[in-house]
Amino acid sequence: VLQTTSDINHSLDSLRRLLVPGGLLLVVELTLAHSYFDLIFGLFPYWWRDGHSRAPLTIDQWRQAFESVGGFEPMVVSAKANAFGDSLMIVRKSTARSVLIHLSEWQDQAWLLFADRGHNLSHALVPYLPSSNIEILPDTVTIDHISSTIDVMLKQYKHLHIIFAWPLDILQLGQNNNETTFESHVEHLCYKFVYILQSIQKYHRQNNSFPYVFILTQNSQPMHEKSEFNPTIAPLIGLARSLSVECPRHHIKLIDLQPTADVFVESSYSDILIEHMINSREADNLNEVILSLETNNRIQCFQWHYDWLQSKELQELSSKLERTIVPKNDADKIPFRLQVAPSRFVADLAWMRDPIPINNLLPGQIQVRIHCTSLNFRDVLKIRGLYPHTRVFGQRDCDQPLVDRDTTPGTDFMGTVILSHSKDLKIGDRVIGLWSSGTFHSHIILDTSVVSRVPDECLLSDEQLAALPTAFLTALLSLKHRIKLKHGQTVLIHAATGATGQACIQYCQAVGARVIATAGSDAKRFFLRKHYGIEHVFNSRDLSFVTEIRSRFPNGVNVIVNSLSGPLLQESFKLLAPHGHFIELGKRDVYARTSLPIFNLRQDCNFHVIDLALHAIDEPDTIHEMIDDVLDHFQRGLFKPFEPLTIFEPSEVIDAFTQCSLGLSMGKMVVRMTNSEQPILLKESDMNTKISENSSEGILNC
Structure with missing residues (x-):
C-alpha cells in the first residue's frame, strides 16, 4: 500500500521516524507488474502514478526512494519477485550518529540533563543521545534558570526528554554526613524535582506531548543477595511513585543503577542505558526498573515489584x-x-x-x-x-x-x-x-x-x-479557647472554602467578628462572597492579597488563621496588628523547620500552633464539651x-x-x-x- 500513496518519500520518512536507530523496516510490495494487471486494477486511480506509468515501483526505484529519503542503510532484497510479482525488501535505520544527527526526528527533539558531579555520568551519555539539541544544567543553577530553560526548550522542540541525574550525588550513609546535611540534600532534591514538573506544567504546549522524565539513582532499590542498598534517596523515590500514579502525563521513569553509576560511564554501558530510556518510553511495565551489572559483565534489567520485599512464606x-x-x-x-x-x-x-x-x-x-x-x-x-x-x-x-x-x-x-x-x-x-x-x-x-x-x-x-468534628473543633479550639476571639475584631482566614475555613468563618460571624478571606480560584472567591457575605476576598495563590489588605486595613488585622506556607506565610505574618494572634493550622513550615524572625512578634503578637489530634490525646475530656458546644450552636441557628x-x-x-x-x-x-x-x-x-x-x-x- 505504500506505493499507492500520493508522496512515497513522505510515507517512508514518516515510517523512519517511528524506528529506533538500528530498527528494521520490512516492505512487501508489488515490484513486477504483469500486463494483465491493467485489466484488473487499471480502472482504479491509485494504479497510475502520473497518468501513464503504473504506480508499483521496481526494486531499483525502491532503492532510489530509500536513498532519497535518507537515514537508512543500503536496502536488502530477501528474494526475487514471486510469481505474483511481490518482493520482500528490508532496510535498517542507520546507527551512525553522523547520519542520524541530520534527520528530522532528531532535530525535532531535545534532551535536558540535570547533571551529576560525582560520577560525571551525564556527560558520558551525551554522545549516545539521539539528538544534537542537548542542554546540561549543574545542580548549582537557580530555579529561575531551570524554569526559563524548560520554557525555551518546550517552545523550540516538539519532543523534550529530561534526565534527572542529581540524585547520584546524594551522599550514602556513613560518608561523613550528619543528619542536617542529609536532610538538606534530600529536601533540596525533592523541591527541585517538583519545581521541574511545575515548570513543565506551566509552559507545556497544547499540541506537544509531555516530556519523559528519567530519574537516575544508584543502589536505591533493594535486591536479594545484595548488601549495597542505600535508602537515603527513598523520599524522592516515594515522591516520584506518587506523582507517576496521580499525574501519569508527566511520564516519570525510575532507573536504579547497580552496583554503582560509575559502571555506566563506560561507553558500552552508556549506550545500553540510553537504549533502555528510548525503548521504555511507551512501555508502562518499565516505569521502575533496576539496571544491574551481573558477574558475566552483562547488564540485566529487573522490573521492580513490591513483593520482592516479602518472603515466599509471607506471600502464601x-x-x-x-x-x-x-x-x-x-x-x-x-x-x-x-x-x-x-x-x-x-x-x-x-x-x-x-x-x-x-x-x-x-x-x-x-x-x-x-x-x-x-x-x-x-x-x-x-x-x-x-x-x-x-x-x-x-x-x-x-x-x-x-x-x-x-x-x-x-x-x-x-x-x-x-x-x-x-x-x-x-x-x-x-x-x-x-x-x-x-x-x-x-x-x-x-x-x-x-x-x-x-x-x-x-x-x-x-x-x-x-x-462536623475536626473542622468545628479546630475552629473552637483556635478562636474560642486559645485566643478568646472578641466582637469587632478583624480576622483574616486563608484558604477559607475548606471545611475548617468555613467553620472559622461561622464562629467569627457568630461572635460578631469581621471576616476577610482568601481563596485560590475565582469560583471559590465567588462562593465566599455569595454564601457567607464576605466583602473582602483575595487571591491566596500569590502575594497580591498583602498589598490589598494593607491598603484597606493599614493598622493590620487582629487574627490570622493560616494554612499557607513559604513566602505566603512569611508575608501574612507581617499583617498582624499590635497584640495580634497568628493561628498556624497547616504546619508545613513547622515540620520543614522554616525560620520565622521573632522580630515580627515585637508588638506583643502571639504565634499559636494548633494540633487538634494532640489536644485530643492530652485533654480528651474537653472533646466532649466542645462537640456539645458545636451542636448547641446548630440548635441556636448560629452554625450551618x-x-x-x-x-x-x-x-x-x-x-x-x-x-x-x-x-x-x-x-x-x-x-x-x-x-x-x-x-x-x-x-x-x-x-x-x-x-x-x-x-x-x-x-x-x-
Missing part, C-alpha cells in the same frame, strides 16, 4: 479471599475496615474483613456502628505514608503510636451505639465524635469522653453530622452545614481520597460506611488476627 500467608457484601444489611455480621496497602498508593486501598471484638467493654466505653466518616487532608497524608513528619527513619508503622500510624486514617464519624458500658449513653443513641485511632471501620470501641449524643431534635443528616458536601459510597473510596489529595475541592467529603446500600468487595485474610483483650483501641496486632 497473605493470600486473600474475596466476597461481596451490602454494608447496610451485612455489616453487623461481617464487620469491615479500610486497608492501607504497603505500597502507600491511593489506588491500592481495599476493604478488608475486620475481626469481631470478643472482649467485654471497660467502664466508660461504648461500641459504635459507624454510619459515615469524613475525610481530612491528614488522612490523605497517612495513607500515602507522608504522616507524621517527625517519624524516626526506618521505624515500622506498627511501632508508631496508634494515632500516628499510616494504617489508621479517619478521625470524624457519626454512628449509633450498639453496646454500652456507660451511664451517659445507651444502646440506640446517635453519636458523633473525634477518634484519632481510625474511623474507616464499620465498628469501633472507644471512650465516651470523645463523643456526644446527637439531640433528638437535630435535623442534620448523618452525612452532615459526620462532617458545610457546602458543598460531597458524598461517596464505600466502593468509591479511592475516588474520594484521590479528589481530596488534589486539594481543589470546597467544603467537605464524606464516605458512607454502614449506611451504604451499595455493594462492596471485601478481601478476607486467612492470617490469624485478634483484638487485644481489654484494649480500648480496637486494633489488630502487628
Whole structure:
C-alpha cells in the first residue's frame, strides 16, 4: 500500500521516524507488474502514478526512494519477485550518529540533563543521545534558570526528554554526613524535582506531548543477595511513585543503577542505558526498573515489584479471599475496615474483613456502628505514608503510636451505639465524635469522653453530622479557647472554602467578628462572597492579597488563621496588628523547620500552633464539651452545614481520597460506611488476627 500513496518519500520518512536507530523496516510490495494487471486494477486511480506509468515501483526505484529519503542503510532484497510479482525488501535505520544527527526526528527533539558531579555520568551519555539539541544544567543553577530553560526548550522542540541525574550525588550513609546535611540534600532534591514538573506544567504546549522524565539513582532499590542498598534517596523515590500514579502525563521513569553509576560511564554501558530510556518510553511495565551489572559483565534489567520485599512464606500467608457484601444489611455480621496497602498508593486501598471484638467493654466505653466518616487532608497524608513528619527513619508503622500510624486514617464519624458500658449513653443513641485511632471501620470501641449524643431534635443528616468534628473543633479550639476571639475584631482566614475555613468563618460571624478571606480560584472567591457575605476576598495563590489588605486595613488585622506556607506565610505574618494572634493550622513550615524572625512578634503578637489530634490525646475530656458546644450552636441557628458536601459510597473510596489529595475541592467529603446500600468487595485474610483483650483501641496486632 505504500506505493499507492500520493508522496512515497513522505510515507517512508514518516515510517523512519517511528524506528529506533538500528530498527528494521520490512516492505512487501508489488515490484513486477504483469500486463494483465491493467485489466484488473487499471480502472482504479491509485494504479497510475502520473497518468501513464503504473504506480508499483521496481526494486531499483525502491532503492532510489530509500536513498532519497535518507537515514537508512543500503536496502536488502530477501528474494526475487514471486510469481505474483511481490518482493520482500528490508532496510535498517542507520546507527551512525553522523547520519542520524541530520534527520528530522532528531532535530525535532531535545534532551535536558540535570547533571551529576560525582560520577560525571551525564556527560558520558551525551554522545549516545539521539539528538544534537542537548542542554546540561549543574545542580548549582537557580530555579529561575531551570524554569526559563524548560520554557525555551518546550517552545523550540516538539519532543523534550529530561534526565534527572542529581540524585547520584546524594551522599550514602556513613560518608561523613550528619543528619542536617542529609536532610538538606534530600529536601533540596525533592523541591527541585517538583519545581521541574511545575515548570513543565506551566509552559507545556497544547499540541506537544509531555516530556519523559528519567530519574537516575544508584543502589536505591533493594535486591536479594545484595548488601549495597542505600535508602537515603527513598523520599524522592516515594515522591516520584506518587506523582507517576496521580499525574501519569508527566511520564516519570525510575532507573536504579547497580552496583554503582560509575559502571555506566563506560561507553558500552552508556549506550545500553540510553537504549533502555528510548525503548521504555511507551512501555508502562518499565516505569521502575533496576539496571544491574551481573558477574558475566552483562547488564540485566529487573522490573521492580513490591513483593520482592516479602518472603515466599509471607506471600502464601497473605493470600486473600474475596466476597461481596451490602454494608447496610451485612455489616453487623461481617464487620469491615479500610486497608492501607504497603505500597502507600491511593489506588491500592481495599476493604478488608475486620475481626469481631470478643472482649467485654471497660467502664466508660461504648461500641459504635459507624454510619459515615469524613475525610481530612491528614488522612490523605497517612495513607500515602507522608504522616507524621517527625517519624524516626526506618521505624515500622506498627511501632508508631496508634494515632500516628499510616494504617489508621479517619478521625470524624457519626454512628449509633450498639453496646454500652456507660451511664451517659445507651444502646440506640446517635453519636458523633473525634477518634484519632481510625474511623474507616464499620465498628469501633472507644471512650465516651470523645463523643456526644446527637439531640433528638437535630435535623442534620448523618452525612452532615459526620462532617462536623475536626473542622468545628479546630475552629473552637483556635478562636474560642486559645485566643478568646472578641466582637469587632478583624480576622483574616486563608484558604477559607475548606471545611475548617468555613467553620472559622461561622464562629467569627457568630461572635460578631469581621471576616476577610482568601481563596485560590475565582469560583471559590465567588462562593465566599455569595454564601457567607464576605466583602473582602483575595487571591491566596500569590502575594497580591498583602498589598490589598494593607491598603484597606493599614493598622493590620487582629487574627490570622493560616494554612499557607513559604513566602505566603512569611508575608501574612507581617499583617498582624499590635497584640495580634497568628493561628498556624497547616504546619508545613513547622515540620520543614522554616525560620520565622521573632522580630515580627515585637508588638506583643502571639504565634499559636494548633494540633487538634494532640489536644485530643492530652485533654480528651474537653472533646466532649466542645462537640456539645458545636451542636448547641446548630440548635441556636448560629452554625450551618458545610457546602458543598460531597458524598461517596464505600466502593468509591479511592475516588474520594484521590479528589481530596488534589486539594481543589470546597467544603467537605464524606464516605458512607454502614449506611451504604451499595455493594462492596471485601478481601478476607486467612492470617490469624485478634483484638487485644481489654484494649480500648480496637486494633489488630502487628
